[in-house]
Amino acid sequence: MTAHEPESIPEEHRQRGPEIGERFPDVRLPDQTGAIIDLHKVRSGRPALVVFYRSARW
């Protein structure tokens, strides 16, 4: 049996970032090798997790 997490998003976070139900915006950025990554293209029809994090440095 695994832990069950609350489904609701706290009020202050609901408006933040792309909305549930909307298409995730196009993102084209270089990755760690310098290659330009087109997110939806590289995703290639698979579901995906997109993680925003503060920094790899601090």
Next chain:
Amino acid sequence: MDALQEQGVALFAISYDPVEVLQTFATKHGIAYPLLSDAGSLTIRRLGMLDEDLERHHAEFGISTRDDQRGVAYPGVFLIDRNGVVVKKRFQRNYRIRDTGTGLLDAVLGVPATERDVEQTVRHGVVQAQLSLDSSVYRPYQQLQLAAVLTIQPGWHVYGMPVPEGYTPLSLEVMPVQGLEVGRVTWPEPHPFRIEGLEDQFFLYEAKVRGTVPLTFAFPPGVGTQTVRAAIRYQACSTTECLRPEEVRFELPVPEIPRVE
């Protein structure tokens, strides 16, 4: 990461770090999935993921904000489906919950959405079992305290030691892991109880019971997230019936405290 791969889920991470920083980070931690560089934070801003409140968040933790920290993203995870549509999103505001090791995704997904220390709660029948750690991150060689709390519905109880034959006593077990030193589990004194007509002497817990165990994270710096796996076992009975014994398993990912490099 392997579990995601098995399920055919792609993974992307975005921050405002330049490519060189990400290259070093990826090499050091063996990260194969794309770490996208949004230097200048244009994408972060366009997507509405700028942490404009960084100063306020820092103040809450007694940290001052440097110029190079402006433009930083607000930590969050988006799950998008095969059509590219957002189906789930989750945010983690706690400044300390951030993994600099191999478990970046574990740290973000494994942590509850609210700002609390590492905790998991499971409700099953008449008992709610909760496991929590008194810190959201560990320092190398730090001793933390793991607490197990059972909330039991009125009219029901669970058993403490000594327990008559055939009954399952309340117990907390932490799975052995190299480097994780598990101390002694402490439960409060149960209260004695005798049912008329029965010979057995029972020792019960009712309503709420809390047990603790010290855990020493005897890991050198740089080892990263450790997952504490534990099980709480109990058997709930009323005055007229006993439910079958239960084992509730927990997994608490505990990131290493972020280091400034």
